[in-house]
Amino acid sequence: MDFADTLNSRQAFLEPLECQAGITCLSLNRPQSKNAISTTLLKELIQSLDTAQFDKSIRVLILRSTTTGSFCAGADLIERRSMSQVQVARFLSDLRVALGKLETLPMPTIAAIDGPALGGGLELGLACDLRVAGRNVTKIGLPETALGIIPGAGGTQRATRLVGPARAKDLIFTARMLSATEALEWGLVDYISSPESDAFERAVQLASQISNNAPLALRAAKQAISRSEDLALEPGLDFERASYETLLSTQDRMEALVAFKEKRRPVFKGE
Secondary structure: OOHHHHHHHOOEEEEEOOOOOOEEEEEEOOHHHOOOEOHHHHHHHHHHHHHHHOOOOOOEEEEEEOOOOOOEOOEOHHHHHOOOHHHHHHHHHHHHHHHHHHHOOOOOEEEEEOOOEEOHHHHHHHOOOEEEEOOOOOOEEOOHHHHOOOOOOOHHHHHHHHHOHHHHHHHHHHOOOEOHHHHHHHOOOOEEOOOOOOHHHHHHHHHHHHHOOOHHHHHHHHHHHHHOOOOOHHHHHHHHHHHHHHHOOOHHHHHHHHHHHHOOOOOOOOO
8 A cells, every 4th residue: 555545544634735835734534424523533633633733844734625525524423323422422532632732733724614614523623723615615503502412622612712702602502504605704714715716725825825934933923822812911911022032043033134134035944
């Protein structure tokens, strides 16, 4: 079995983008079930996130589906029916760990939503820094109350932080499905693709724009912004200042100053 076959047999894997150095895809690869989250997919997702955590060559990570017109349909309910209560509890614990790892990756992350993002699928997207939806996507939502449960992988918490309590309650109480345009209006997604492209293409454009900037600065900015929710203003400003000062002596900072003087684009190396 060659490398390509090995990747195709995995349900989640990392794949550097050949056309753009520094951008890596975290690909979901369970096309027969619209990337419903199985125990195997979840295990391989965690393995991929652990690898990405320490890979300094990754400047931007794009979470996407290998299948056109797909993203993630949530938990695998067929598999769930055969699981014991202990197995369900373990699955939910592992899913919480996975989304926590995704949310706290040091590099910027983008979800490319090219198909239904339902329940745990949308919760995956909410754990990314930015979300791009395909213009024709019609099913984005948290439908758990229609199934007798509530979102169990951060939906009540991350959606509320993103769109506010009223809209989060509306989304979850009604179990409504939003279109890409509606999700953009609600603030659940940040961009939608143009009519002639898809979410992945738009995500690559956005990732390229981000990856042109200094990698160490991007990581420091993400950390400072993420900490803002936990800190009062003054401690937050102290944290920002400390993060700022660590960058002043980096080679990338020196390169930026020289490039500005020479009126050229800086070449950042993450050093």
